[in-house]
Amino acid sequence: MAITEYFIRYLQRRDTLSEIDLNRLRLLKTDKQSFGAGEVIVPIERNVTRSCMILRGMAGRSHPLVGRPDERVITALHVPGDFVDLHGFVLAGLEHEVLAVGPTEVEFVDHSELIDITENFPHLTRLMWMATLIDAAIHRQWLVAAASLRSSAHLAHLLCEIYIRLNAVGAASNFQFSLPLLQRELADILGYSSIHVNRAVRDLRDRGFVRWTGSDITILNWDGLARLARFDSTYLDLERHSR
Amino acid sequence: MAITEYFIRYLQRRDTLSEIDLNRLRLLKTDKQSFGAGEVIVPIERNVTRSCMILRGMAGRSHPLVGRPDERVITALHVPGDFVDLHGFVLAGLEHEVLAVGPTEVEFVDHSELIDITENFPHLTRLMWMATLIDAAIHRQWLVAAASLRSSAHLAHLLCEIYIRLNAVGAASNFQFSLPLLQRELADILGYSSIHVNRAVRDLRDRGFVRWTGSDITILNWDGLARLARFDSTYLDLERHSR
């Protein structure tokens, strides 16, 4: 129930929901489950039969490297309200796994429910499709950031994005949020060594842009951080638009 | 007509199409148009009313950099059979533009047709959704490649992917294909300087992996190239699977 409400907020931030669609969403049967930091939420396997949304905490898509099983790359982060693996519903299988980042609660939805929605609720279907395309737009922006920003600016971009996404669903405010990622995990996201991430964190602190102790982050100078990162939230598609 | 056949081949490579779905696709009214190298196929603008598929040539998604309008990053390449900007149908707008890479022919489909499909052809809808999710999987793989491969291996990965994608729709065979990208444009894709791309090209030539003159590429040693790039085509989702 609660999770569905998060997803509803996610959708309503971007489009208007009819009563009929709202009711269908609220009727979704979900199966709540908790995961500890680093636990596998969605394994790499074919024929998955359910998809999940995030209720609390965060999740990441982890790609093991061929020939180097001890290394990995994290290609996406998911926050409360995200319908994480609709991919598993539409594609033959995943080429990566979804891990809990910090303690995380998710709700699973059976694919039979999603089939029902795609057969009978075309507007809702387009909205779920939209959710996956926003994820794709985020991937593209990460590619842009990786190619055009270096260390501190790259890290700054990630912080800006996460704050805006958390704030959009009401999960963060006052420029404060919790980021339960180790520096080694940030390195797997940004494509740096953890030592270099440490340098970038120090740089953002030294510039007075953030206060950052453990998982707790406060953005002290949003404008400075956003300017350094050349951050523009257009790709998050937060504008209301009928689809 | 011809283009729709390409897209049909793209879908049939991954799923079985019913007669009904096939007929609906063949009834698509399309508007063919040609573009020269570098011309804008889909501009950055809101309220686009049609989407396009590629018939011949290639297209790229180009992201202008904020504050540096002379620079850009290319986050995706599209080959014949790709339904390029379904994004424009589902999202409020694009944060990037689609450019022709070399001389390119595309066919535009009006969004009213896509609305009809999402309202009345749920299986086709899931397949179009799938097409956009394969693009997202490619984005993720590019992120993995950017984070884990350096210069020659990174370039090798791109070559492997493009060949497999062209080959999958029957647009390339015998390890030969045409890649109408300048080294400067490859640099915009890989996130390197064009000088560095040149070094990578030379390296692949020196190793005897490719013959590469102008746009014409022949892969002389697929196994060597794929091993260097740690290439695994799983993410292209070429396995047949009913959705």
Add this chain to the structure above:
DNA sequence: ACGTCAACTTAATCATTGTTAGCGTGTCTC
């Protein structure tokens, strides 16, 4: 044939990032 231009190529130097190593701190266990 000649000039022009864009793309490709190479080399030298500089900046960014990776690697190795080591130290400090907090937490957990015994």
Add this chain to the structure above:
DNA sequence: GAGACACGCTAACAATGATTAAGTTGACGT
């Protein structure tokens, strides 16, 4: 409280890639 461990932090050095500069090639027009 001692030891082990994971994480954060820093420094010195090595590797990778960017930048600047300049030479080569081929296509094109005159």
